[in-house]
Amino acid sequence: MRISFLFLISVTIITFDSVFAMTRAQVKKTMTIMKNQCMPKNGVTEDQVGKIEEGIFLENHNVMCYIACVYKTIQVVKNDRLDKDLISKQIDVLYPQEIRESTKKAVGDCINLQEKYDDWCEGIFRSTKCLYEKDPANFIFP
Numbered sequence: 001m002r003i004s005f006l007f008l009i010s011v012t013i014i015t016f017d018s019v020f021a022m023t024r025a026q027v028k029k030t031m032t033i034m035k036n037q038c039m040p041k042n043g044v045t046e047d048q049v050g051k052i053e054e055g056i057f058l059e060n061h062n063v064m065c066y067i068a069c070v071y072k073t074i075q076v077v078k079n080d081r082l083d084k085d086l087i088s089k090q091i092d093v094l095y096p097q098e099i100r101e102s103t104k105k106a107v108g109d110c111i112n113l114q115e116k117y118d119d120w121c122e123g124i125f126r127s128t129k130c131l132y133e134k135d136p137a138n139f140i141f142p
Contacts, residue, residue, distance in 0.1 A: 027094050027140050028053075031070065035142035038069035053141045057129045064125035070142060071124060080120035082127055084111050099138040106134035 022030070039049065044066045048058050052067070071077050076086040087107050091100050110130035114123030132139045 022094055023096055024099075024140060027096070028142060030094065031074070031140065031142035034070045034073040037073060038066050042066040042069055052128075052132075053139060055132050055136060055139075057125065057132070061119075061121060064119075064121040067128050067141075068121045068124040071128075077124070081114055082111055082124055084108070087111075095140070102135050103131075103138050106131050106138075109134050 035049070039045070042062050042065045044060075044062050048060065048063050049066055057063070068077070071082060074090060076083055076090055078086060084107060088104055091103055091107075095103060110127045113130050114120075114127040117123035117126060128141070132141075
């Protein structure tokens, strides 16, 4: 009986993961809500932030704070720093299965870069730029 119950739970988790995992387009669309909230808060334009996902990171403090705002809105920022555990949980919930592990590896490689900067916006900006550089094919940003 107990084995049957554990099997049922395992099948449910696997089914949930495959049925409810979002596609890249769905993740990006979901993140667009954050983009629309954070652009006016930080006084940036689409021209300034519209190509971040393509690796175009303008060295502008408002752009840096826009990126930090997006991550804060997604709730992966704790004490003004990206939080690896919170990011990992969001990746597990939102990202397509096929890019989760490579994205988590890039996070592990880049997250500590933010500690070199006193300004939290710049620290998050530098870590985000690193994420793109480590894994451009799987980098998603609105």
